[in-house]
Amino acid sequence: MPISVVILNRPVMTQFNENPITAADKTFFQLRSDIVEGVIKAGSKLSEAELSSNYQVSRAVVREAINRLESCHLVERKANIGARVVALTPEGLVELYQVRESLEGMAARLAATNMSDDEIADLNELLNTHFQTVKGGETYYQEAGDVDFHYRILLGSKNAHLISMLFDGIYHLTRMYRVQLGMAGPRVTTAFDEHRHIVQAISNRDPELAEILMRRHIAYTQKNLAAKLND
Amino acid sequence: MPISVVILNRPVMTQFNENPITAADKTFFQLRSDIVEGVIKAGSKLSEAELSSNYQVSRAVVREAINRLESCHLVERKANIGARVVALTPEGLVELYQVRESLEGMAARLAATNMSDDEIADLNELLNTHFQTVKGGETYYQEAGDVDFHYRILLGSKNAHLISMLFDGIYHLTRMYRVQLGMAGPRVTTAFDEHRHIVQAISNRDPELAEILMRRHIAYTQKNLAAKLND
DNA sequence: CGGCATTAGATTGTCGACAATTTTACCCTT
DNA sequence: AAGGGTAAAATTGTCGACAATCTAATGCCG
DSSP states (O other): OTHHHHHHHSOGGGGGOOOOOSHHHHHHHHHHHHHHTTSSOTTOEEOHHHHHHHHTSOHHHHHHHHHHHHHTTSEEEETTTEEEEOOOOHHHHHHHHHHHHHHHHHHHHHHHHHSOHHHHHHHHHHHHHHHHHHHTTOSTIIIIIHHHHHHHHHHHTOOHHHHHIIIIIIHHHHHHHHHHTTOOOOOHHHHHHHHHHHHHHHHTTOHHHHHHHHHHHHHHHHHHHHHHHTO | OOHHHHHTTSOGGGGGOOOOOSHHHHHHHHHHHHHHTTSSOTTOEEOHHHHHHHHTSOHHHHHHHHHHHHHTTSEEEETTTEEEEOOOOHHHHHHHHHHHHHHHHHHHHHHHHHSOHHHHHHHHHHHHHHHHHHHTTOSTIIIIIHHHHHHHHHHHTOOHHHHHIIIIIIHHHHHHHHHHTTOOOOOHHHHHHHHHHHHHHHHTTOHHHHHHHHHHHHHHHHHHHHHHHTO
């Protein structure tokens, strides 16, 4: 089914794109995309001169882009030695999902209190849309739909720190694992039910339950990924 | 071993210092300290030229330092406009502590599983040291002792993401609020009991309880600070 | 007199060159 | 031939100058 292939070609996150202003912005976005999508291999060294030549910008611009990538935890830099793209390891995946579970659990908790009635109505509507696609057997729900869902709840938390940490950092790294370890797999229908229950809890303005359900949802996803990783 | 005694009068975080290598490192540490301690006022604009002159380094170095400060959430940068030190607001404080509660709760949970018996023994010993100082009526326990305690549990989580997020980012912002809003107040004895119960849970290898207690501990602290803020 | 366009000043963004450090290659010694 | 030290090459760090953009001051027009 080449459906999931279609999505990979169109960076999912792009729908929420901040528009680049400076050359450093453009280079940063380009580099980030190339790293996440695997155009630049995980664990490889980033040569400033080489990138400067490839992307047609000065070394200073490349350096700024690399610095930003470092604060996203997508590259690691050592003084006087250089920068390497992070390596993808099973332990790293586990650690990443532990952080996600913690932060997104809190996001769901806060969303139950801070989302407006209108936003909750929109969220329910989104869920209906997803239900149609799931019922129709579309498998691309996984990628785009899931991101969309989590992003809305994250915004609903109204917590700028949470939003920035997850959106600027964690999500890209998560996607890097999914793409490069070839984990676009299904788990669609059960995930949909989990989403439904979370929205239910938020609609009921039940922060504790919303958090618990979100944490379970992410823990399930982690186990699912870890299992595939060990094939 | 009176470790916490030695530390106090200088910047508390310094005990865990990564040593600066490049000029950008030094400038970054210096700037971060000056911002956290209030030498540079919250909300003020950072002029690259001015800083370049004050710190005796080129603008390129200042720019790199500012970029790093941005990823710590200590300054905010806008393209073609410049960087400002973050403003300290009651809402910002609440958001910050929501993130702390979430992340440190997870850290305590993980520590209950991942800390070695030796590390737990050390933690208990640290607690005894703190008990002596509390019994002796020393009030400086608050600052150094509290930081020390939280830092050990954080390390005990063995999760590099958690450690980096809290240590490189959240903690400095937390301290900035405490210092600049003049909140070095006591709450010492109750906080000590909370610490004791958390260590108990970790010693019992009880992740759920450790997380719950840590989250409560931080929530209490938040309420305490918020109350003082509204005087 | 108030508001808007234009222009001068100041600030940030970008670049190429030089300095410092690390890595590699080569030679010498054992 | 293996190991270590030295020199050459390559890479990162730092700098000052120039370009692009924003801010403010000035003057024009309604």
